[in-house]
Amino acid sequence: MVYINKLAEHVGQEVTLKGWLYNKRSSGKLQFLMLRDGTGLVQCVVFKGNVSDEIFESAKKLTQESSVEITGTVKKDERQVGGHEIDVKELTVISIAEEYPITPKEHGIEFLIDHRHLWLRSRKQWAIMRIRHRIVKAIRDFFDDRGFVLFDPPIITPNACEGTSTLFETPYFDLGTAYLTQSGQLYAEAGAMALSKVYTFGPTFRAEKSKTRRHLTEFWMVEPEMAFYNLDDNMDLAEEFVEYIVQTILAERKEELEILERDTTNLEKVKRPFPRVSYTDAVEILKKKNHAFEWGNDFGGADETVISEEFDRPVMIHRYPSEVKAFYMKRDPQNDKVALAVDMIAPEGYGEIIGGSQREDDLNKLLERIKEHNLPQTFFEWYLDLRRYGSVPHSGFGLGLERTVSWICGLDHLREAIPFPRMIYRNTP
Amino acid sequence: MVYINKLAEHVGQEVTLKGWLYNKRSSGKLQFLMLRDGTGLVQCVVFKGNVSDEIFESAKKLTQESSVEITGTVKKDERQVGGHEIDVKELTVISIAEEYPITPKEHGIEFLIDHRHLWLRSRKQWAIMRIRHRIVKAIRDFFDDRGFVLFDPPIITPNACEGTSTLFETPYFDLGTAYLTQSGQLYAEAGAMALSKVYTFGPTFRAEKSKTRRHLTEFWMVEPEMAFYNLDDNMDLAEEFVEYIVQTILAERKEELEILERDTTNLEKVKRPFPRVSYTDAVEILKKKNHAFEWGNDFGGADETVISEEFDRPVMIHRYPSEVKAFYMKRDPQNDKVALAVDMIAPEGYGEIIGGSQREDDLNKLLERIKEHNLPQTFFEWYLDLRRYGSVPHSGFGLGLERTVSWICGLDHLREAIPFPRMIYRNTP
Numbered sequence: 001m002v003y004i005n006k007l008a009e010h011v012g013q014e015v016t017l018k019g020w021l022y023n024k025r026s027s028g029k030l031q032f033l034m035l036r037d038g039t040g041l042v043q044c045v046v047f048k049g050n051v052s053d054e055i056f057e058s059a060k061k062l063t064q065e066s067s068v069e070i071t072g073t074v075k076k077d078e079r080q081v082g083g084h085e086i087d088v089k090e091l092t093v094i095s096i097a098e099e100y101p102i103t104p105k106e107h108g109i110e111f112l113i114d115h116r117h118l119w120l121r122s123r124k125q126w127a128i129m130r131i132r133h134r135i136v137k138a139i140r141d142f143f144d145d146r147g148f149v150l151f152d153p154p155i156i157t158p159n160a161c162e163g164t165s166t167l168f169e170t171p172y173f174d175l176g177t178a179y180l181t182q183s184g185q186l187y188a189e190a191g192a193m194a195l196s197k198v199y200t201f202g203p204t205f206r207a208e209k210s211k212t213r214r215h216l217t218e219f220w221m222v223e224p225e226m227a228f229y230n231l232d233d234n235m236d237l238a239e240e241f242v243e244y245i246v247q248t249i250l251a252e253r254k255e256e257l258e259i260l261e262r263d264t265t266n267l268e269k270v271k272r273p274f275p276r277v278s279y280t281d282a283v284e285i286l287k288k289k290n291h292a293f294e295w296g297n298d299f300g301g302a303d304e305t306v307i308s309e310e311f312d313r314p315v316m317i318h319r320y321p322s323e324v325k326a327f328y329m330k331r332d333p334q335n336d337k338v339a340l341a342v343d344m345i346a347p348e349g350y351g352e353i354i355g356g357s358q359r360e361d362d363l364n365k366l367l368e369r370i371k372e373h374n375l376p377q378t379f380f381e382w383y384l385d386l387r388r389y390g391s392v393p394h395s396g397f398g399l400g401l402e403r404t405v406s407w408i409c410g411l412d413h414l415r416e417a418i419p420f421p422r423m424i425y426r427n428t429p
Numbered sequence: 430m431v432y433i434n435k436l437a438e439h440v441g442q443e444v445t446l447k448g449w450l451y452n453k454r455s456s457g458k459l460q461f462l463m464l465r466d467g468t469g470l471v472q473c474v475v476f477k478g479n480v481s482d483e484i485f486e487s488a489k490k491l492t493q494e495s496s497v498e499i500t501g502t503v504k505k506d507e508r509q510v511g512g513h514e515i516d517v518k519e520l521t522v523i524s525i526a527e528e529y530p531i532t533p534k535e536h537g538i539e540f541l542i543d544h545r546h547l548w549l550r551s552r553k554q555w556a557i558m559r560i561r562h563r564i565v566k567a568i569r570d571f572f573d574d575r576g577f578v579l580f581d582p583p584i585i586t587p588n589a590c591e592g593t594s595t596l597f598e599t600p601y602f603d604l605g606t607a608y609l610t611q612s613g614q615l616y617a618e619a620g621a622m623a624l625s626k627v628y629t630f631g632p633t634f635r636a637e638k639s640k641t642r643r644h645l646t647e648f649w650m651v652e653p654e655m656a657f658y659n660l661d662d663n664m665d666l667a668e669e670f671v672e673y674i675v676q677t678i679l680a681e682r683k684e685e686l687e688i689l690e691r692d693t694t695n696l697e698k699v700k701r702p703f704p705r706v707s708y709t710d711a712v713e714i715l716k717k718k719n720h721a722f723e724w725g726n727d728f729g730g731a732d733e734t735v736i737s738e739e740f741d742r743p744v745m746i747h748r749y750p751s752e753v754k755a756f757y758m759k760r761d762p763q764n765d766k767v768a769l770a771v772d773m774i775a776p777e778g779y780g781e782i783i784g785g786s787q788r789e790d791d792l793n794k795l796l797e798r799i800k801e802h803n804l805p806q807t808f809f810e811w812y813l814d815l816r817r818y819g820s821v822p823h824s825g826f827g828l829g830l831e832r833t834v835s836w837i838c839g840l841d842h843l844r845e846a847i848p849f850p851r852m853i854y855r856n857t858p
Contacts, residue, residue: 001657003576003625018657020622020819038625038656039576067819095790097818117619117811118818126623133579140569147432147468150562154849155584155609155632156597156647158857168585170599170609173638173853180584180599180609187849190546193449194555196432196467202632203584209602218585227467228430228447361524382546382858389526389547390449390496420583420616424602428587429811 004040007074007084016071017042017086018094020121021062023104031059033088034081035070036121044070044086055091064103065121067094109415116420117429127256128416131249132405136201138248139222139399142241143199148224151191151198153184159379166207168217180205185396186328186383188225189359192394193386199224209424213413214301214351216402218422225396231340231358234395235316238344238354239274241399242314246270249408262410266312266347275311279320279338282307298324299343301351308345314353318342327369329357342397350407356397363387433469436503436513445500446471446515447523449550450491452533460488462517463510464499465550473499473515484520493532494550496523538844545849546858556685557845560678561834565630567677568651568828571670572628577653580620580627582613588808595636597646609634614825615757615812617654618788621823622815628653638853642842643730643780645831647851654825660769660787663824664745667773667783668703670828671743675699678837691839695741695776704740708749708767711736727753728772730780737774743782747771756798758786771826779836785826792816 002015019037026032029048034041046059062068071090076083102118112119119125143150156170156178172178184200191198201222208215224237246267249257257264277285286293291306293299298320299307308315319338322331329339344354360366366387370377377384405417415421420429431444448466455461458477463470475488491497500519505512531547541548548554572579585599585607601607613629620627630651637644653666675696678686686693706714715722720735722728727749728736737744748767751760758768773783789795795816799806806813834846844850849858 005576018821020821038621038623065819067821094822095820100818115811115814117616117814120619120623129580129620129624130578132581136579137569137573140566144566147434149559150565151558151848152561152632152649154647154851154856156634156851156856168599168601170597172597172856173636175854175856178856187546190549191558191848192467194467194549195558203581205585207602218583220581382544385544385546389529390494391524392447392449392496393523419580419620422583422585425604427583427585427601427604427607 004035004037004042004082006039007042007082010074011076011084012074014071014073014089015086016069017044018069019067021064021066021068021097023064024062026060031056033059033062033068033070035068035086038126041081041123042084042086043080044072044088046088046091051088051091055088058093059088059091061096062093063097064100065097065118067097068092069094113415113421113426114429120419123259125416127253127259128405128409128411129419131253131256131260131409132401132417134249134253135245135401135405135408136220138245139201139241139401142244143197143222143224146197148197148199149191149195151184151188151195151200152202153181153187153191153200155181155202157181159376166209168205168207182206183221183223183398185223185225185398188223188396189383189386189394192225192227192396193390193392196228197224197226211424212301213415214403215423216414216418216421217424219414219418220401221398222401223396223398225394227392227394229358229395230393231318231342231395234356234358234397235276235318235342238316238342238356238397239272239314242274242344242354243270243272245404246408257409260409262408267408269313271313274314274316274344276316276318277307279317282317285310296321296323304345304351305349308347308349311347314344314346316342316344325357327373327375328359328366330360331365340395346403346407348407348410350403352400353403353407354397354399356395358393358395361387361391361393363391433464433466433471433511435468436471436511439503440505440513441503443500443502443518444515445498446473447498448496450493450495450497450526451552452493453491455489460485462488462491462497462499464497464515467555470510470552471513471515472509473501473517475517475520480517480520484517487522488517488520490525491522492526493529494526494547496526497521498523542844542850542855543858549848552688554845556688557834557838557840558848560682560685560689560838561830561846563678563682564674564830564834564837565649567674568630568670568830571673572626572651572653575626577626577628578620578624580613580617580624580629581631582610582616582620582629584610584632586610588805595638597634597636611635612650612827613652614654614827617652617825618812618815618823621654621656621825622819622821625657626653626655640853641730642844643832644852645843645847645850646853648843648847649830650827651830652825652827654823656821656823658787658824659822660747660771660824663785663787663826664705664747664771667745667771667785667826668701668743671703671773671783672699672701674833675837686838689838691837696837698742700742703743703745703773705745705747706736708746711746714739725750725752733774733780734778737776737778740776743773743775745771745773754786756802756804757788757795759789760794769824775832775836777836777839779832781829782832782836783826783828785824787822787824790816790820790822792820
């Protein structure tokens with residue numbers, strides 16, 4: 001058995017393919033079967049003169065998505081999808097599909113997500129999943145090649161990581177209510193103190209009642225955390241990281257980006273250095289553009305888009321008002337009003353893809369912050385231990401996988417960036 | 430700044446290291462500081478004649494786990510840990526640690542897990558985490574290099590995957606109760622029909638009240654699923670996979686295995702082909718050894734150990750009684766009483782590390798099974814669609830990450846195989 005994406009190695013040879021009928025057309029003595037096998041598409045030509053009557057009739061009976069085994073000769077043909085064509089000699093039906101619900105006509109988005117298990121077979125969804133995989137691999141390769149150690153944080157946690165968002169709850173035996181993690185960061189900090197540079201990469205959860213196209217209740221996040229890194233080191237790493245991801249996909253997933261009809265002009269510009277502007281300067285940008293905004297507030301999606309339009313590549317906004325940022329972020333020693341935080345905003349309106357900071361490494365200041373934020377100190381004792389026993393300057397950030405997939409693929413909504421999306425009104429199929 | 434695991438590139442040079450005091454001893458004019466930086470250990474020698482009085486005094490004040498920046502010359506010295514030593518010239522204290530709770534004396538396991546965030550800094554835990562990372566990378570490389578597509582299944586699911594184990598529950602907005610996944614397999618099957626060969630790799634959850642050393646409530650599982658694979662293909666892949674993981678770790682994590690004092694004699698034997706015995710023959714092995722067991726029951730940990738002792742490498746037991754296996758497993762066309770299932774049992778008493786099967790691809794038989802198992806058909810309609818629309822023979826298996834880490838590292842209990850273990854009586858820190 002040969003896979004369609006390996007046909008180039010078999011030109012002129014007889015091969016056996018196994019797959020599904022993607023679509024077909026016929027004209028008299030010829031039937032053109034478009035076969036998909038999960039690795040690609042190829043046109044298989046059934047010519048009445050070349051096959052038995054029985055095979056010609058079987059081919060006629062194939063419905064969309066029927067499974068089939070086809071043997072034939074590989075011909076190079078640049079005009080065809082994938083650059084090859086199969087001259088069919090043998091054809092065995094594996095299973096005739098019932099009438100397939102997804103047809104070339106337009107379907108509503110709810111219908112398609114209801115049939116997500118089948119929709120994934122469509123060419124565009126196939127391309128997105130292959131790009132998603134390659135992004136994940138680029139992320140892991142990036143950190144693995146730079147001496148980071150993977151550090152899987154727990155999903156079930158006894159308390160809120162940041163104490164801010166709404167969390168999913170689960171009863172945990174005799175220990176009361178536990179929560180699904182919204183970030184592995186605090187645990188990653190413990191990891192960095194043990195292993196120097198670590199990254200977490202797993203699912204995270206937010207039970208926010210956000211219905212926007214930028215929100216999923218379940219999404220994957222990668223979070224590097226580095227001992228002895230300050231905010232500048234953190235930004236250097238973040239821009240190298242995002243450049244690496246984007247350039248890798250441009251080089252390795254050309255075919256898939258073409259299927260998605262992604263205009264890659266802007267992606268090609270994603271090269272270091274990225275612009276770095278302070279929050280205060282970003283507010284000035286908004287004011288210059290007559291976009292109403294007051295210093296001290298957090299940026300919303302619309303604000304981010306306006307700021308990002310000033311630049312031709314991702315922009316890093318740093319030093320946010322401490323008030324709008326999490327308790328664990330270190331304040332700027334030069335200006336107590338701002339935290340050593342950084343957000344990276346993707347171009348083309350895709351919003352925040354990275355959020356990070358240098359962490360507060362002073363035990364007493366961290367204790368103060370916990371009190372100010374009305375967080376239960378007892379839950380954070382283990383985290384405070386990281387400052388009691390050999391505290392060091394350290395930093396890290398988180399990148400949302402689905403937002404990155406969505407940006408690189410040019411998708412309108414995060415729901416297509418993950419195999420089975422979870423939103424506030426959907427947890428099926 | 431230079432990392433300790435790169436010192437070989439800097440012999441004779443002056444370098445700056447940043448890290449934590451692992452331990453120290455002194456004798457008159459000499460202080461020997463063992464420094465750890467997360468990448469390794471190195472002895473730093475502070476000689477009174479080489480440094481200012483101030484530096485010599487600072488070094489004296491360093492407590493275990495205090496953080497420090499040290500500048501000095503790298504000397505090659507094979508007798509020392511890591512093969513190098515540092516002649517200290519400068520030393521700056523970053524932070525003096527409070528009295529460290531984990532000392533070289535013996536601690537109870539509960540004490541250590543209570544301090545897991547610090548225990549991870551110990552040499553053995555450090556080695557386990559680095560081996561865990563390398564196993565994860567080996568797993569991903571194995572599948573990536575063989576044309577598999579990563580396919581992340583949902584964690585929050587509307588129903589029980591196998592309908593057997595106890596699940597963690599979570600209220601899901603207006604949609605009622607949702608559950609934490611215990612396996613991504615059913616979703617992976619949808620993925621395989623779209624992408625041919627896929628693998629899932631993520632956290633899974635079991636709320637079983639098992640208190641054994643082989644159980645965690647939260648653990649990572651990798652699950653490949655392949656269209657057009659039968660049980661034999663599945664076993665071929667499983668043995669190639671496990672051989673690859675073990676041989677990669679032997680080659681790439683020698684130092685860490687030495688730290689763990691792992692006798693690698695048995696690991697070196699993990700080479701294909703692995704023995705394959707039918708369940709029925711395995712029962713005969715038990716009987717021959719006068720180990721009481723009746724055909725038709727499932728093997729327990731003790732049974733598995735007795736069987737595995739017959740072999741010098743992992744053993745694959747196939748064709749289990751259909752009664753003890755999940756509803757989705759295909760029955761042997763030659764013998765309806767057994768399912769085309771396979772479990773792989775690790776040597777040295779480490780138990781089942783892989784469970785897999787060929788899947789039932791016949792719609793009507795699958796419908797029957799769902800009825801027999803009293804499962805709600807409505808929840809499985811999407812899964813049944815995979816048989817309605819182009820059903821094909823397909824197979825897959827799951828490998829438990831922590832059991833694999835535990836086996837390769839030679840650990841007594843799964844709790845040390847994951848950064849922050851979750852058990853029925855523990856969800857902290």
